[in-house]
Amino acid sequence: MAENKTQPTEVSVEDFLAAVEHPARRADGLELLEIMRQVTGQEPVMWGPTIVGFGSYHYKYATGREGDAAAVGFSPRKANLALYGLTYGPDADRLLPELGKHKTGASCLYVNKLDDVDRDVLVEMIRTGYQHVMSELHTP
Numbered sequence: 001m002a003e004n005k006t007q008p009t010e011v012s013v014e015d016f017l018a019a020v021e022h023p024a025r026r027a028d029g030l031e032l033l034e035i036m037r038q039v040t041g042q043e044p045v046m047w048g049p050t051i052v053g054f055g056s057y058h059y060k061y062a063t064g065r066e067g068d069a070a071a072v073g074f075s076p077r078k079a080n081l082a083l084y085g086l087t088y089g090p091d092a093d094r095l096l097p098e099l100g101k102h103k104t105g106a107s108c109l110y111v112n113k114l115d116d117v118d119r120d121v122l123v124e125m126i127r128t129g130y131q132h133v134m135s136e137l138h139t140p
Contacts, residue, residue: 017029025113033052036072036073047069052075058139082109
């Protein structure tokens with residue numbers, strides 16, 4: 001079975017965020033760092049070269065494929081902020097319309113900048129997404 005390409009690394013999260021070129025994206029990344037740290041109670045870890053993750057969970061699919069992934073996290077990309085794990089929570093469908101300007105992908109939530117979203121709704125999505133991943137998706 002092939003290993004996941006995205007694995008935890010020893011790279012400093014602070015160094016990674018300090019190197020983000022776009023000043024607004026860097027500032028949003030630093031703000032998300034503190035929000036996610038506070039909401040999850042976890043310290044950040046770099047997953048691969050660009051994902052800042054909080055907590056980890058083990059998954060196992062019916063196909064037999066299994067691995068570990070960040071419970072929630074983000075990546076300050078050039079085009080947007082990619083947020084991971086937030087759309088898994090049971091309240092995500094209810095909260096998304098209240099969030100503000102965003103797009104969704106297969107398992108990601110994309111925002112152009114944090115000023116486009118309601119911070120309280122974002123915090124609730126982080127909280128419920130993290131709790132859902134750790135209690136429902138995690139298979140020890």
